[in-house]
Amino acid sequence: MNEIADTKPSNFIRHIIDSDMTANKYGGHFQTRFPPEPNGYLHIGHAKSICLNFGLAMDYKGLCTLRFDDTNPQKEEEEFVDAIKTDVHWLGFEFEKHLHYASSYFEKLYAYAVQLIEQGDAYVCDLSAEETREYRGTLTTPGKDSPYRERSIKENLDLFKRMRDGEFEDGSRLLRAKVDMASANINLRDPAIYRIRRDVVHHQTGTAWSIYPMYDYAHCLSDAIEGVTHSLCTLEFEDHRPLYDWFLNTIKTEHHPKQIEFSRLNLQYTITSKRKLTKLVEGNFVNGWNDPRMPTITGMRRRGYPAEALREFCLRIGVTKADNSVEMGILESCVRENLNENSPRAMAVLDPLKVVISNYPEDKTEQLIAPNHPQNESMGTREVPFSKTLYIDKSDFKEEANNKFKRLVKDKEVRLRNAYVIRCDEVIKDELGEVVELRCSYDPATLGVNPEDRKVKGVIHWVSAKHGIPLEIRVFDRLFNHPHPDMDKDVDDFTVHLNPDSLITLTQSIVEPSVALAASNLVYQFEREGYFCADSELSASGNLVFNRTITLRDTWVKTS
Ligand code: ATP
Numbered sequence: 001m002n003e004i005a006d007t008k009p010s011n012f013i014r015h016i017i018d019s020d021m022t023a024n025k026y027g028g029h030f031q032t033r034f035p036p037e038p039n040g041y042l043h044i045g046h047a048k049s050i051c052l053n054f055g056l057a058m059d060y061k062g063l064c065t066l067r068f069d070d071t072n073p074q075k076e077e078e079e080f081v082d083a084i085k086t087d088v089h090w091l092g093f094e095f096e097k098h099l100h101y102a103s104s105y106f107e108k109l110y111a112y113a114v115q116l117i118e119q120g121d122a123y124v125c126d127l128s129a130e131e132t133r134e135y136r137g138t139l140t141t142p143g144k145d146s147p148y149r150e151r152s153i154k155e156n157l158d159l160f161k162r163m164r165d166g167e168f169e170d171g172s173r174l175l176r177a178k179v180d181m182a183s184a185n186i187n188l189r190d191p192a193i194y195r196i197r198r199d200v201v202h203h204q205t206g207t208a209w210s211i212y213p214m215y216d217y218a219h220c221l222s223d224a225i226e227g228v229t230h231s232l233c234t235l236e237f238e239d240h241r242p243l244y245d246w247f248l249n250t251i252k253t254e255h256h257p258k259q260i261e262f263s264r265l266n267l268q269y270t271i272t273s274k275r276k277l278t279k280l281v282e283g284n285f286v287n288g289w290n291d292p293r294m295p296t297i298t299g300m301r302r303r304g305y306p307a308e309a310l311r312e313f314c315l316r317i318g319v320t321k322a323d324n325s326v327e328m329g330i331l332e333s334c335v336r337e338n339l340n341e342n343s344p345r346a347m348a349v350l351d352p353l354k355v356v357i358s359n360y361p362e363d364k365t366e367q368l369i370a371p372n373h374p375q376n377e378s379m380g381t382r383e384v385p386f387s388k389t390l391y392i393d394k395s396d397f398k399e400e401a402n403n404k405f406k407r408l409v410k411d412k413e414v415r416l417r418n419a420y421v422i423r424c425d426e427v428i429k430d431e432l433g434e435v436v437e438l439r440c441s442y443d444p445a446t447l448g449v450n451p452e453d454r455k456v457k458g459v460i461h462w463v464s465a466k467h468g469i470p471l472e473i474r475v476f477d478r479l480f481n482h483p484h485p486d487m488d489k490d491v492d493d494f495t496v497h498l499n500p501d502s503l504i505t506l507t508q509s510i511v512e513p514s515v516a517l518a519a520s521n522l523v524y525q526f527e528r529e530g531y532f533c534a535d536s537e538l539s540a541s542g543n544l545v546f547n548r549t550i551t552l553r554d555t556w557v558k559t560s
């Protein structure tokens with residue numbers, strides 16, 4: 001985690017915090033929170049918010065809480081609560097001692113609402129949903145006062161208590177803040193504070209409540225109850241800030257956090273909206289929230305993206321107030337740089353072509369020694385079995401080729417990675433003219449010889465046929481064919497931009513045996529092919545399924 005603490009990028013939020021700290025505004029205290037609504041899994045946009053909130057708390061020696069803003073039981077589930085905890089933890093942040101639920105403040109929030117009624121700042125409104133909309137007015141026309149706005153405090157208190165007691169039907173009444181129906185800001189036109197939901201079961205509070213607080217009301221008060229000093233949220237809440245402050249000022253809470261908005265992360269060729277990701281999952285456009293093509297934290301984890309790379313990405317994109325859209329290449333280069341440094345190397349042949357070494361003894365096996373990393377010797381070495389029959393990749397052979405093709409060509413030589421130089425003597429084809437086997441000879445004097453002393457055109461990877469382990473490889477491409485799938489005004493449904501070829505499965509591949517013993521979260525560089533890791537759900541012993549985490553080089557620039 002030191003890299004977060006050690007790299008202190010300057011941004012407008014830090015400037016605000018610095019000046020608040022200098023002015024000793026909150027008595028030297030600094031506190032943030034990450035406040036997800038448990039109605040879906042976290043995505044890469046949330047990672048930006050998590051890294052920002054937890055990262056600032058570390059830098060300013062303050063505190064960051066994880067708070068579930070669980071005020072809408074209809075859409076929330078325990079499954080999401082658990083998944084969010086797992087993801088935040090995996091990203092590298094501790095919250096165990098500071099884990100909160102807005103729902104645990106329900107009693108306090110109720111008491112604040114009673115206070116608002118007693119002060120004449122809230123009322124029970126009986127307008128129907130449709131009438132409420134009508135009375136609210138529009139962006140250009142002011143709203144109208146509800147006929148229930150001037151109810152007596154006594155009547156309001158009585159009705160609100162009976163709302164809580166479950167006397168009234170869902171939707172029949174609302175508790176509303178008495179702010180200003182003529183405000184230019186629609187959020188201030190007597191917003192709802194409580195709604196009736198009699199028959200839902202809340203994942204934390206069960207059936208204890210028949211009424212639930214609205215997000216805008218619960219959010220600012222939860223911040224205040226927890227003693228948050230800086231409440232960071234995305235730009236769409238800018239227009240809600242006057243309401244945030246109105247609640248806190250009107251209730252006169254002990255703490256008054258400062259809300260600061262920043263721009264959300266939009267990532268090209270994917271979507272960062274929980275609601276839309278829910279649609280992909282529920283419509284079976286992907287295989288669940290942890291599908292490795294999803295921009296969710298759980299999907300990226302399964303795909304093999306290291307947590308450290310996601311944190312590095314969040315640092316690199318920075319925090320501003322400008323709407324922006326980040327190129328996928330930036331995320332991928334963070335992943336690639338991390339894996340290049342940390343991934344052990346191995347050899348896998350994705351599309352095998354059989355090679356028989358004619359002058360190699362039939363039953364012999366040699367255990368050749370190969371480094372696990374080309375630069376990092378501390379990663380050690382491994383044994384790679386070599387035998388008479390091998391596989392190389394089909395794309396690494398041509399019967400004829402010019403000098404640019406630095407692989408195996410008929411009657412020419414190539415070096416087998418970590419092994420010998422071989423020459424292709426004979427090409428065997430099937431009745432359709434397809435190359436099915438190569439007969440080669442090896443030069444026994446070339447093992448471990450400095451490549452400078454025995455120059456050949458190129459180096460290719462290989463796997464011993466007898467020792468190699470078959471594996472299935474899932475190759476992922478971009479999930480959408482459009483850089484901004486959910487912003488295309490020409491289509492109503494962003495799913496039309498889904499890439500039909502975003503998942504291709506290779507079933508003929510074969511990998512060196514050392515890989516079969518690997519842990520599922522270990523990402524390998526299969527030399528010359530890319531980065532791959534065992535799929536945590538589909539891989540079982542004796543049945544290897546690998547995901548391609550990422551290509552060796554950036555493939556976005558030339559194709560997008
Ligand atoms: P969505 O719009 O994707 O459904 P949300 O904002 O409603 O997401 P919450 O669970 O309320 O989801 O978000 C928790 C926190 O994460 C909030 O503070 C929110 O502002 C922040 N957040 C959500 N999406 C992004 C994003 N794309 N970039 C940065 N922060 C985000």
Ligand code: MG
Pocket residue numbers: 037
């Ligand atoms: Mg939200």
